Structure formats: C-alpha cells, structure tokens
Amino acid sequence: MKTKALWLQGVSCNGNSHSFLNYEGLRELLSKVEFLYHPLLPSRLRIEDLADFTEDIDILVIEGAIKKEGFLRGKKEFFRLFQKLKKKAKYIVAVGNCASFGGVFKEYEADLTGVGYSKGEKIADFENLINVPGCPAHPEWIGSVLSLLCEGCEPELDELSRPAEIYSYTVHAGCLRNEYFEWKVDSATFGSKEGCLFYQQGCQAPYTGGNCNKILWNGVSSKTRAGMPCIGCTEPGFPSRDLFKTKTYMGIPARMPKGVPKRAYLTLTGVAKSFKIDRLNNPLMPKGPGCEKEES
Amino acid sequence: MRVDILQKIEGEAFLRYRFKKGRIEHVKIEFPHYRGVEEIMRGRPAEDAVAIAPRVCGICGHSHLIAAAEALENAAGVTPPLKARYIRNVTLGCELIQNHIKWLYLVILPLLKRMGFREVPFFEAIDKSATAGKIIAIFGGQYPHTSYAVLGGVCSDPTLLEIQKAKLFAKEIEDFFHSEVMEEIERFSEFKDSRGILKEIYIFLKHKELLDIGRAHDRFLNLREGTKILGLKRVSAKLRYVSTAPSGIGYAKNALYKGKYFEVGPLARRIHTPFVKDLHRRYKDGLFTRIAARVYEIKILLSQLKETLKKIEPQGDSFVKTDSLAEGTGEAVVEAPRGSLIHRVKIKKGKIERYEIITPTQFNLSNGTSLNPGPAQKAVIGLRDRSEAELVFRSFDICSVCTTH
Amino acid sequence: MSKPTKKEQRKIEIMDTALRLFSKEGFFAVTIADIAKELNMSVGNLYNYFSSKEALAKELIFYISKILGTKIREINMMDIKTKEKIEKIVEVYFNTAIERPELIDYFLRVYLSHKEIFKEGCEGMICVSPFVTEIMIFFEEGVRNSELRDQDFFTAFGLFMGYLGGMVYLKGEGMLPNDLKFYTRSISENIYRALKSED
Numbered sequence: 001m002k003t004k005a006l007w008l009q010g011v012s013c014n015g016n017s018h019s020f021l022n023y024e025g026l027r028e029l030l031s032k033v034e035f036l037y038h039p040l041l042p043s044r045l046r047i048e049d050l051a052d053f054t055e056d057i058d059i060l061v062i063e064g065a066i067k068k069e070g071f072l073r074g075k076k077e078f079f080r081l082f083q084k085l086k087k088k089a090k091y092i093v094a095v096g097n098c099a100s101f102g103g104v105f106k107e108y109e110a111d112l113t114g115v116g117y118s119k120g121e122k123i124a125d126f127e128n129l130i131n132v133p134g135c136p137a138h139p140e141w142i143g144s145v146l147s148l149l150c151e152g153c154e155p156e157l158d159e160l161s162r163p164a165e166i167y168s169y170t171v172h173a174g175c176l177r178n179e180y181f182e183w184k185v186d187s188a189t190f191g192s193k194e195g196c197l198f199y200q201q202g203c204q205a206p207y208t209g210g211n212c213n214k215i216l217w218n219g220v221s222s223k224t225r226a227g228m229p230c231i232g233c234t235e236p237g238f239p240s241r242d243l244f245k246t247k248t249y250m251g252i253p254a255r256m257p258k259g260v261p262k263r264a265y266l267t268l269t270g271v272a273k274s275f276k277i278d279r280l281n282n283p284l285m286p287k288g289p290g291c292e293k294e295e296s
Numbered sequence: 297m298r299v300d301i302l303q304k305i306e307g308e309a310f311l312r313y314r315f316k317k318g319r320i321e322h323v324k325i326e327f328p329h330y331r332g333v334e335e336i337m338r339g340r341p342a343e344d345a346v347a348i349a350p351r352v353c354g355i356c357g358h359s360h361l362i363a364a365a366e367a368l369e370n371a372a373g374v375t376p377p378l379k380a381r382y383i384r385n386v387t388l389g390c391e392l393i394q395n396h397i398k399w400l401y402l403v404i405l406p407l408l409k410r411m412g413f414r415e416v417p418f419f420e421a422i423d424k425s426a427t428a429g430k431i432i433a434i435f436g437g438q439y440p441h442t443s444y445a446v447l448g449g450v451c452s453d454p455t456l457l458e459i460q461k462a463k464l465f466a467k468e469i470e471d472f473f474h475s476e477v478m479e480e481i482e483r484f485s486e487f488k489d490s491r492g493i494l495k496e497i498y499i500f501l502k503h504k505e506l507l508d509i510g511r512a513h514d515r516f517l518n519l520r521e522g523t524k525i526l527g528l529k530r531v532s533a534k535l536r537y538v539s540t541a542p543s544g545i546g547y548a549k550n551a552l553y554k555g556k557y558f559e560v561g562p563l564a565r566r567i568h569t570p571f572v573k574d575l576h577r578r579y580k581d582g583l584f585t586r587i588a589a590r591v592y593e594i595k596i597l598l599s600q601l602k603e604t605l606k607k608i609e610p611q612g613d614s615f616v617k618t619d620s621l622a623e624g625t626g627e628a629v630v631e632a633p634r635g636s637l638i639h640r641v642k643i644k645k646g647k648i649e650r651y652e653i654i655t656p657t658q659f660n661l662s663n664g665t666s667l668n669p670g671p672a673q674k675a676v677i678g679l680r681d682r683s684e685a686e687l688v689f690r691s692f693d694i695c696s697v698c699t700t701h
Numbered sequence: 702m703s704k705p706t707k708k709e710q711r712k713i714e715i716m717d718t719a720l721r722l723f724s725k726e727g728f729f730a731v732t733i734a735d736i737a738k739e740l741n742m743s744v745g746n747l748y749n750y751f752s753s754k755e756a757l758a759k760e761l762i763f764y765i766s767k768i769l770g771t772k773i774r775e776i777n778m779m780d781i782k783t784k785e786k787i788e789k790i791v792e793v794y795f796n797t798a799i800e801r802p803e804l805i806d807y808f809l810r811v812y813l814s815h816k817e818i819f820k821e822g823c824e825g826m827i828c829v830s831p832f833v834t835e836i837m838i839f840f841e842e843g844v845r846n847s848e849l850r851d852q853d854f855f856t857a858f859g860l861f862m863g864y865l866g867g868m869v870y871l872k873g874e875g876m877l878p879n880d881l882k883f884y885t886r887s888i889s890e891n892i893y894r895a896l897k898s899e900d
Contacts (some may be wrong), residue, residue, distance in 0.1 A: 011331060013697050014306050015354030015440050021398070021441070022426040027419045040304060040398075041417075042406050047303050073308075074301060104351045108332025118473050136354065190451045191380070191615025217438035218430045220461070226437030227451035227614075228444045231347055244343045244446065249844035251854040252837055260334055262841070266834045274825025285455070287611040 003150045005059040008050070008085060009039050011071065011112055016096040019136035022218060023143035032150045033059070039227040048074040050081050059149055060089035064143045065098040065105055065112035075151050086115075091149055092129045095142050100133035100162075101236040105149075116161060120236035123124075131161040135233035140215055141166055160236065166211035167234060170258050174213030175205060181235025184272045185280045190227060194286050198253065202244045203229035206257035210234040243263055300562055300682060302689055305403060306355055307696030309661075310546075311689070313682065319681050322666035324547035324654050330401070333701040337651035342368055342621045342643045345651070346443045349639070352653065352701045355398070357440050358391040358432065359632030360653070360698075363639040365445040371626025371643055372447060372618050374554050379612035380449035385604050386462070388630065389431045389597045391439075393469060394428035395633035396562075396594045399693050400477070404437065404587065407687055413500050416493065424472045431462045431601075449615030456610050463605050467652050470598045478591060484574035492589045501584050508531045508582035509679060510688035512671040516564035516581075517553055517628045517659065519636035524553065525567055528576070535629055538638060538653060543663035548660035550670065559671040560635025560659045561693065563589040586691040622646050655698040712750050715740060716764050719757060724803035728811045733757075738841070755818060762812045762819065762828040765804045769797065770831030777838050783848035784897075786839060788889040791865065795881040798869045805869050813866075836862070850898045861892055 007017070015159065017040050030041075036057065037045040045053065051074060062082070071078045086092055094115040097103040101119050106112040116122060116129045130149075132141045145163060148155055155163035172181070180187070180196035187195025197203035205213075208230050212222045223232055231243045247254040256265050298313040310326040333352050337345060349364035350357030362384055369376060376384075401421040409415055429439035435452050436442035444451040454462075474480050479490040487495065501507045516525040517533060523531040533553065540549040552558075563581060566572045566589045575585040627640040634655030642650040662670030669677065672692050676685040705713070718739050722731045733754050737747040750831045751757040772793045776786050812819065812829075817827065826833050840857055843849035849857075868884060871877050877884075 013351050013354045016356040018440050021422050022429055040402055048301055080647045105331045107336040189615055189617055190446055191449050191453050220430050221433045221437050223437035226444055228437050236792045242341045243347045250840040250857060252841040266837050267830055270826035270833055272832040279441035
C-alpha cells in the first residue's frame with residue numbers, strides 16, 4: 001500500500017511546491033506516496049474535502065507559515081484544518097523556512113510561526129516533526145526525506161529538528177570559492193568568478209547549514225558558485241537585513257564561520273593576508289574571444 | 297449565488313457566481329489573504345529588494361526579481377551591461393517556459409480530463425519544466441528563488457562551456473515541445489495537418505463547441521513593449537496611465553489602464569504573430585486563442601533563448617558598480633508569465649520608503665461590475681456550465697499568490 | 702598552560718639577553734658570539750637554539766608580540782568599558798616601555814626600521830599576529846558595543862599604536878619633560894575621544 005501523505009499550505013508563496021516538482025525522483029516517489037491533497041499535483045481530494053476528512057495519514061507536509069486566525073483554506077480556517085490533521089499524522093514534515101521558523105512573511109505579520117518553532121524558539125513539543133527549511137527547500141531535501149519515511153526510516157535530527165545529514169554541512173562546504181576564503185581574497189565586485197563573497201557581499205554560507213554546495217541546485221550549480229551570496233535561508237533568523245553587505249566591526253566580519261572562535265579566525269586571517277598569492281589575485285582564466293559571430 | 301473554489305492554480309480564489317436564467321450573469325473573484333510584501337520591503341536597504349521580491353511567488357518569482365532589479369536601476373539611473381541584459385533575458389525566458397509547460401500539464405489538462413479529454417501523463421513535461429530551471433541555475437545558481445540579478449547587472453560570469461550546457465538543455469526542451477506539444481509551424485493553415493497536444497485540445501474543444509467561448513474585451517496591453525492593442529491596432533501605451541483601485545472584495549486591487557480593464561499576457565504579447573493572428577481572426581479573444589497563444593509562446597521563447605545564448609560573450613562585463621543608491625524613485629515593467637508586471641520603488645536615505653507591485657492577474661482578474669466587468673469576468677458571462685467557466689478562468693493562468701502579494 | 706621545558710627556558714634566557722644587548726649596543730653591533738659570551742655558553746651551543754642571527758631576530762619579534770598580546774588579551778577578557786580598556790592598554794604599553802624598554806625598543810628600532818631582515822618568514826602580520834589579533838578583538842568589541850566608531854581598522858590601529866610608539870620614542874630620545882606614566886591619563890582620553898562613536 002502506498003504511503004498516505006497530505007500537503008497543506010499555510011501562508012506561503014508556493015515556492016516549495018514548485019521546488020518539489022524539480023525533484024529528480026518525483027516519478028519514483030509518487031509510485032510510493034499518494035498525495036491525498038497537493039496544491040499543484042492531481043490528487044484524490046479537493047481542498048474543500050479536507051473539512052470532513054477524518055482518515056489517518058502517514059505524512060503531513062506543511063508548507064508556509066502557521067496563522068492562527070483569519071486565514072482560510074478551502075472554506076475552513078487553516079488553523080483548524082492543521083490542528084485536526086496534525087493529530088492524524090504519523091509524521092509532520094515542515095518544508096521551507098516559513099513552515100519551519102515563520103519565514104519571510106513573519107516580517108509583516110509577527111504572529112506567524114513555523115509548525116514547531118517561531119524563529120529559533122521552540123513553541124510546541126512535537127516528537128514527530130521534521131523541519132526541512134530553505135527558501136525554498138531543495139527538492140532533494142524534501143524528496144529524500146519523504147522517501148526515507150516511506151521506508152520506515154527516520155533521519156537523525158539536529159537541535160532545530162532538521163535532518164543532521166543535510167544541515168550539519170555549512171553552505172560554505174564545497175563552494176568553488178573556498179580557496180579565496182582560505183587566502184582571504186575578497187570579491188571586489190559582483191559578476192566575477194574570482195574572490196570570496198564573505199568579506200564584502202554579505203555571504204552567510206560559512207554559518208548557514210545546508211548541503212547546497214554538496215548536492216548542488218537543479219543539478220548544476222549553487223548561488224555562491226554563481227556569484228550570489230548565500231542569504232542564510234535555512235536558518236531561523238532568515239531573512240536578516242542588508243543581505244548584500246557584510247556587517248563588519250572595524251573591518252572584521254560581525255559573524256564568524258560556524259564554531260570558529262574569533263581569536264582563531266583573526267589569527268589565521270592575519271597570517272593568510274600577509275601573503276599575496278598571485279594565482280588568486282589574477283583572473284581565473286583568460287577571457288578569450290569566444291565564438292565566431294555571424295556577420296550581422 | 298454559487299461559490300466555487302478555484303484551486304490548483306497558484307494558490308486559491310473564490311468565485312462567487314450570480315446566475316440568471318441558468319447563465320452566469322456576474323462573478324465576483326475573491327483572493328484571500330494579504331502577505332504584506334510591500335510592507336516587508338519598507339525600511340530595508342534598497343539592495344534587499346532583489347532578495348525579498350522573488351518571495352512573492354514560487355512560480356514567477358524570477359520575474360519579480362528582474363522587475364525589482366530594474367526598478368532599482370531605474371531609480372539609480374544605471375544601465376546594466378549588455379551581457380547582463382542578455383543573461384537576464386535568458387533566465388526570464390526560461391521562467392516563462394517552465395511556467396507555461398506546468399500550466400498546460402497541471403492547470404489545463406487535468407480539467408480537460410474531467411471534461412472527457414484523454415489522460416496525459418505529466419512526468420516528462422514536469423521534467424522539461426525542471427530543465428528550464430536548470431538553465432536558470434547555470435546563470436543564477438538555483439531555481440526557484442535566486443536573487444542573482446542585482447542593481448547593476450548579474451552576479452554570475454558564465455563560461456563558454458556553461459553556456460554550451462545551457463544550449464543543450466534548451467535543445468532538450470525544444471525536442472520535447474515539438475514532438476509532444478506542437479510541431480514547428482508558423483500558421484494556422486499548417487496546424488490542421490500537424491500533431492501534438494495542442495492540436496488534440498483544438499479538436500476536443502471544437503467538438504464541444506467551446507473554441508470561442510471566453511471572449512473578453514479584445515483590448516490588450518503589452519507594457520514592456522509600451523503598446524496597447526485595440527482591435528489588432530497597436531498604439532503606444534505609457535506606464536504612468538496604469539492605476540490601481542480597491543476591488544471591493546478580498547485583498548486584491550484592480551489594475552486599470554486609463555480607467556479601463558485590459559487583458560495582459562501571452563495573447564497580448566503574441567497577437568501579431570501569424571499563428572495567433574489567424575486564430576484571433578477565427579475565434580477572437582476566445583478560449584482557444586488564449587490557450588494557443590500561451591502554448592505558441594513557448595515556441596517563440598525557445599527560439600529567442602537559443603539566439604540569446606549565442607549572444608552572451610564571456611569577455612563582457614556582467615556587472616557595473618554603482619555608488620550606493622541613496623535617493624530616487626524608479627519603476628520597471630517586465631513581461632512575466634501572466635503578463636505585464638510592474639514594480640515601483642521610492643528610496644530615501646538608502647532605504648526603501650515605498651514599494652508597489654502591480655501583477656498581471658490584477659489586470660486580468662479585476663473585479664468590475666456586471667455592467668463594466670474585468671477581462672476574466674467578462675469572459676465567463678453567459679456561460680451555463682461552471683466547468684466551462686473554470687476552464688476560461690484557467691486559460692488566463694491565474695496567480696493568486698502574486699495577486700495577494 | 703604547561704610549564705616551559707628546560708630547553709624552552711634556555712631559549713627565553715637567550716632571547717632576553719639578546720634583546721638587552723641589542724638595546725644597549727645596537728642590533729648590528731652585536732654578534733651571535735657576543736650573546737653567547739654574555740650567557741657563558743659556546744657559540745656552537747647557541748646555534749642549537751637559533752640557526753642564525755636572522756632566525757633569532759624573527760623569533761624575537763614573535764616573542765615580543767606574544768608578551769604584549771597576552772597582556773592585552775587579559776584586558777580584552779575583562780568585563781569593563783572600552784574606555785577603561787584603552788587606559789589599561791596604554792598602561793601596559795608604557796609599563797613595558799619602562800620596565801622592559803628593550804622590548805619596545807626592538808619593536809620600534811629593529812622590526813619597524815629594518816624590514817629587510819624580516820621580509821622572509823615575517824611577512825605582513827605573521828610575526829606580530831599575537832599582538833595585532835588582540836588589538837583587532839579590542840576594536841571589534843568596542844564597535845560592536847557601539848562605544849567606538851566603525852571605521853577602517855588600520856586607520857584606528859595607526860592612531861592608537863602610532864601614538865604610543867611615538868611617545869615612547871620621544872621618551873627614548875630624552876625629549877619628554879615628564880615620566881611616561883604622567884601622560885597615561887591624557888593620552889588615553891585623547892585616544893578615546895578620537896575613536897569613540899559619535900552619539
């Protein structure tokens with residue numbers, strides 16, 4: 001028998017639903033899981049059917065922030081549906097930053113929360129909650145967690161109820177700009193293959209959990225690889241302010257790489273900066289003439 | 297009064313129908329809940345706009361990104377380098393492509409199936425829409441929700457080999473499109489002998505006598521191009537004549553041009569191509585013309601994608617540095633999947649003082665009166681069957697989440 | 702921290718002796734043999750500790766940085782206002798200049814004046830990192846607490862350390878009418894005023 005799942009949206013942008021559609025194993029997963037309701041995929045139930053729905057389900061997927069009042073799904077208060085369904089579910093999987101911690105729309109409505117957390121603060125004691133934050137969550141994070149649960153396995157969770165296997169890595173790990181970080185060569189400008197984005201452009205990868213640079217996005221790249229700073233979307237503090245500038249105190253980054261004492265970091269920085277590595281201060285590759293253009 | 301929930305669109309909407317003698321006399325469209333994106337912008341540093349804007353919508357967030365970046369550039373008086381503009385065209389085009397494929401296979405075909413159309417498996421189509429996302433990721437790092445377009449250009453500096461990879465992905469989508477959805481044709485006369493899903497839909501709707509239901513005002517706007525189209529006549533249109541007004545229901549505001557309702561989207565953008573023009577001559581701005589225009593746009597976008605990929609030269613600059621943006625007002629319009637999308641920004645002391653977003657669905661699903669209905673409202677008047685009305689609504693490709701940004 | 706081994710202790714004696722001699726006779730006038738003689742050890746034995754005078758020179762600057770760095774670190778760990786920390790750092794610096802003038806002397810007259818000796822192995826921050834790191838932390842925390850103005854690190858560093866170095870230099874040249882300690886208060890006040898945040 002197929003695993004019974006139900007995908008319910010709180011206050012959301014649909015981003016996780018769409019991210020999930022990019023999951024390479026979608027076809028295989030849907031042969032194991034039936035979504036009784038999903039906001040995009042065909043499903044047995046319509047949204048209004050959830051009002052009278054009483055069956056037990058294996059996995060309740062929540063996308064979007066939890067709003068307690070004045071927010072309808074179908075013709076019913078979302079929160080009532082949520083309260084009912086969470087009791088029926090063996091597991092609750094909160095996908096995206098909104099469902100995990102409150103997310104971006106919490107900036108407007110402060111009383112929005114995640115399923116079990118409000119920012120980093122625990123607000124409910126769920127034993128069966130798995131947070132899969134991200135804005136959006138990587139399709140593979142959603143897909144492989146669901147498929148794991150289908151097979152009766154549970155991922156090990158970290159202190160924010162996130163699968164440790166995904167979020168113990170920092171986004172920094174595997175970034176193509178690691179050498180520039182090591183030698184403290186900053187990227188003076190956007191639009192360049194060279195330089196690290198941690199010193200000026202606000203990159204949060206060294207203290208943001210996520211294996212983005214291990215498994216890559218859409219199978220091809222990542223934000224930092226494409227020269228865009230990590231904006232910390234898997235963490236409870238997302239979205240912070242001034243996302244494209246590094247906050248510094250007298251030139252020293254205000255936040256250290258995860259787990260690195262300031263003294264250790266500064267010692268290493270001072271030493272690394274004392275050397276000028278030519279290779280890292282020159283363009284990575286010649287910008288050749290490219291292809292022959294047709295006469296226009 | 298009958299209340300239907302329009303669902304499995306982007307979000308949901310309530311349709312409050314008023315019937316008279318078995319026919320729809322009027323329908324009120326209600327989009328629930330406002331998420332306050334414009335308020336979230338307020339007080340943030342101007343540069344943050346490109347990080348917040350995509351969060352309006354999971355399926356067209358990239359259009360919001362480009363609109364935000366261009367609004368900032370407009371305020372700063374900066375033109376991004378040519379290469380950055382080409383790259384943005386590539387990624388924006390890919391967003392439209394993935395949207396249209398998903399719309400066809402997840403929004404239109406499941407409803408047609410309920411009306412008797414054959415079951416069409418969607419996995420390959422979803423896979424190809426994901427392939428469009430891969431192209432965006434090559435340049436923007438990820439899809440959905442990258443913020444790689446920033447004030448002054450783009451963050452990435454793609455290599456020739458990466459561009460080659462993008463070309464390969466584009467070819468994969470193109471092969472799928474021409475073998476499954478519609479053959480490579482230019483005119484409606486060729487359509488009759490062609491094959492593909494679109495042709496099947498044509499036959500199905502023809503059989504059901506639904507080809508020309510769903511006619512709206514036959515008035516169109518393509519604001520990026522700066523035109524309005526009245527009875528196929530193209531005249532210039534200016535952004536400053538776009539205004540919004542309370543809809544009187546739900547949280548969405550109506551969007552109007554010089555006080556009138558206009559349709560935006562693929563039909564507005566492609567009405568002058570031979571194929572869509574032929575259809576328009578036969579079925580006016582009816583259901584099939586609207587559906588076909590969106591499908592046909594995929595073909596146009598794919599060929600533009602190939603051309604633009606060729607134009608990206610590795611030696612060009614991706615980004616031009618601007619002095620910090622302290623004061624100014626800016627606006628930008630982007631042709632998003634569903635039509636003209638407008639972002640307006642006012643910046644004071646480097647912070648966003650005011651931000652305004654007007655989305656295509658606000659144009660198309662404006663709530664007018666029964667005497668002066670909005671485009672989609674107009675399109676369902678007189679229909680008896682609520683499934684048919686739903687199909688007409690879906691042909692507009694509605695985005696509830698955008699509308700209640 | 703573990704107790705230094707016998708060898709390490711001997712090394713420290715050598716360095717202290719070298720610093721004293723350099724300060725008295727001048728860096729270039731003193732040879733390895735002079736240092737060995739002062740310590741009653743053979744030149745050969747001394748070479749077991751330092752392979753050359755240049756190697757010794759480099760270790761000395763690291764040694765001095767560590768002494769000063771350790772003292773500033775203690776101040777950084779104190780739960781006091783940045784303004785008070787400034788005064789304590791000035792005190793530490795002047796006390797060192799008074800009690801062990803050879804340390805500051807070496808720093809100013811050898812390290813800063815003869816970069817050619819240090820160019821390989823002591824590039825940039827390498828040999829002064831224990832000291833500079835603590836000053837960085839001092840500044841970072843001051844700005845983080847909004848007590849100091851955010852600005853370029855070296856602008857602030859130069860103002861603070863250049864000032865102190867200059868005073869010690871003037872004292873060494875016999876140009877100051879008063880004891881260094883006489884100036885601690887007013888100099889601390891000047892530094893604080895120059896660096897403090899605007900509001």
